[in-house]
Amino acid sequence: MDVMITKDVLGEETEGDLTEWLVADGDQVTAGQAIAQIETAKVMLDIEAPSAGKITLLVDSGDVFELGATIASIA
Secondary structure (H helix, E strand, O other): OEEEOOHHHHOOOOEEEEEEEOOOOOOEEOOOOEEEEEEOOOOEEEEEOOOOEEEEEOOOOOOEEEOOOEEEEEO
């Protein structure tokens, strides 16, 4: 399952900055676990895993991403 940054997460913003991964590439995660922190012009948010499994990180800390970006994958 892809971890995507949607309008539900960003609201009116069109981009964000992945400030910190809270897990490492290859870690096992559980559904609802905080996996990353993102910052927009207005707020800092935790991103939660949508499902349980092994996570593959697709972007680096400090990367700027746009609405609709896939930042990780969980298998």
